Amino acid sequence: MRVSISPSVIKGAVTANPSKSAMQRAVAAALLAKGKTVIHNPGLSNDCLAALEVAENLGAVVKRGEETIEITGNGVQPLHEEINCGESGLGIRMFTPVAALSEKTITINGHGSLVTRPMHFFEEVLPQLGVQIKSRDGKLPLEIRGPLQANNVTIDGSLSSQFLTGLLMAFGAVADKAAITVKDLKSKPYIALTLQIMEHFGVKVRQENFEVFHFDSKQSYRPVEYTVEGDWSGAAFLLVAAAVAGKAEVHHLNTQSAQSDKAIMEALEKAGAEILPGVFTMIIAKKELKPFELDATDCPDLFPPLVALAANCKGVTRIKGVSRLAHKESDRGLTLQQEFGKMGIRINLEGDDMFVHGGTGIKGATVHSHNDHRIAMACAVAALTADGPVTVENAEAINKSYPEFYDHIATLGAAVTKEEKVQS
Numbered sequence: 001m002r003v004s005i006s007p008s009v010i011k012g013a014v015t016a017n018p019s020k021s022a023m024q025r026a027v028a029a030a031l032l033a034k035g036k037t038v039i040h041n042p043g044l045s046n047d048c049l050a051a052l053e054v055a056e057n058l059g060a061v062v063k064r065g066e067e068t069i070e071i072t073g074n075g076v077q078p079l080h081e082e083i084n085c086g087e088s089g090l091g092i093r094m095f096t097p098v099a100a101l102s103e104k105t106i107t108i109n110g111h112g113s114l115v116t117r118p119m120h121f122f123e124e125v126l127p128q129l130g131v132q133i134k135s136r137d138g139k140l141p142l143e144i145r146g147p148l149q150a151n152n153v154t155i156d157g158s159l160s161s162q163f164l165t166g167l168l169m170a171f172g173a174v175a176d177k178a179a180i181t182v183k184d185l186k187s188k189p190y191i192a193l194t195l196q197i198m199e200h201f202g203v204k205v206r207q208e209n210f211e212v213f214h215f216d217s218k219q220s221y222r223p224v225e226y227t228v229e230g231d232w233s234g235a236a237f238l239l240v241a242a243a244v245a246g247k248a249e250v251h252h253l254n255t256q257s258a259q260s261d262k263a264i265m266e267a268l269e270k271a272g273a274e275i276l277p278g279v280f281t282m283i284i285a286k287k288e289l290k291p292f293e294l295d296a297t298d299c300p301d302l303f304p305p306l307v308a309l310a311a312n313c314k315g316v317t318r319i320k321g322v323s324r325l326a327h328k329e330s331d332r333g334l335t336l337q338q339e340f341g342k343m344g345i346r347i348n349l350e351g352d353d354m355f356v357h358g359g360t361g362i363k364g365a366t367v368h369s370h371n372d373h374r375i376a377m378a379c380a381v382a383a384l385t386a387d388g389p390v391t392v393e394n395a396e397a398i399n400k401s402y403p404e405f406y407d408h409i410a411t412l413g414a415a416v417t418k419e420e421k422v423q424s
């Protein structure tokens with residue numbers, strides 16, 4: 001699908017989409033809880049749908065209602081020899097240790113960008129937990145055979161926090177007395193979100209400085225009612241759209257959330273956007289914007305909206321943490337440089353820093369998402385202040401995290417034209 005966005009003024013209100021990070025964790029916890037969990041405000045993005053399918057294939061009964069999803073869990077009882085995590089990095093890294101709780105041999109697969117993302121972590125760590133594993137050179141498909149034993153283990157957290165999320169979730173179901181020690185953990189707030197959701201489902205982990213995670217006694221996940229939070233990662237694009245092109249209210253955003261991407265507010269403040277008071281609502285308005293500095297090492301998904309913001313700030317913005325972007329849905333440092341380059345915005349990558357030369361004028365252009373949802377959304381937001389329409393090719397990439405995105409920006413006043421591919 002191609003989507004064209006013409007320069008527009010932003011005005012209005014929308015409700016943030018449900019967080020896929022929170023939803024996928026809740027689905028995993030519900031699978032592990034014996035009994036019926038009810039998920040309110042469920043996410044329906046591709047990553048969330050993949051998580052629901054994995055939970056079903058691992059033995060949960062999933063009932064989809066209009067406004068809620070009921071998941072009846074009974075521990076991990078695989079129905080098939082293969083599970084497919086779609087394109088979700090969190091999905092595969094979280095469900096692999098969870099699936100390994102079973103003693104059956106299971107193949108874990110995915111598609112799209114996921115097949116090239118690194119999984120060698122599991123080959124280093126799972127054998128120490130009694131799990132046999134085979135992979136294709138540290139990539140998918142993985143073949144595992146448990147059952148996972150929750151032994152004391154030391155892991156490297158520098159590539160991704162998602163592996164630790166998976167171990168924590170799995171340990172929560174079986175650990176008696178065990179500790180996970182992690183070196184050089186990145187994306188720490190995502191682990192805070194994992195611990196918060198585990199606790200909501202009745203499993204407490206005692207952590208020291210995000211370095212050691214203790215399981216002090218045997219616990220079990222309890223079925224609960226759970227409401228999925230609004231997604232700061234997706235909302236960041238709408239808030240930036242308001243800051244550069246008008247004014248908008250985004251509802252259902254909690255400033256006390258554990259989500260790392262609430263750090264978008266820090267960037268908006270530094271850039272000089274107007275931030276108006278609201279309760280569970282962010283109200284942002286356009287003002288003269290200045291370049292800013294931000295360390296996005298622990299909130300890597302903010303790079304794309306931050307670049308769209310920085311393109312509108314007169315001067316050079318410096319964002320730290322580029323090395324965290326190499327193994328996302330695309331190599332995001334490079335894809336941002338390439339696609340914003342087509343719109344006339346110069347981006348330099350120097351070591352771990354990204355420098356965005358903003359305020360030089362955004363040009364209408366045809367850009368490509370590289371099958372990366374956040375690249376598509378960043379280009380769409382940049383279009384709002386371009387000198388002509390921006391056409392995003394492979395625009396359906398947004399379905400991974402935020403299928404409502406183009407409708408939401410259109411509700412806020414963006415001129416959006418969707419061109420579906422005619423099937424021959």
Ligand SMILES: O=C(O)C1=C[C@@H](OP(=O)(O)O)[C@@H](O)[C@H](O)C1
Nearest residue numbers: 021090159160161162187190301
């Ligand atoms: O746990 C999560 O929900 C996520 C963790 C982050 O990954 P890393 O820990 O690899 O940075 C983030 O980029 C990803 O989109 C979602």
Ligand SMILES: C=C(OP(=O)(O)O)C(=O)O
Nearest residue numbers: 087088089090301328329
């Ligand atoms: C990198 C992302 O997700 P994941 O790693 O879960 O595929 C993302 O949503 O930007």
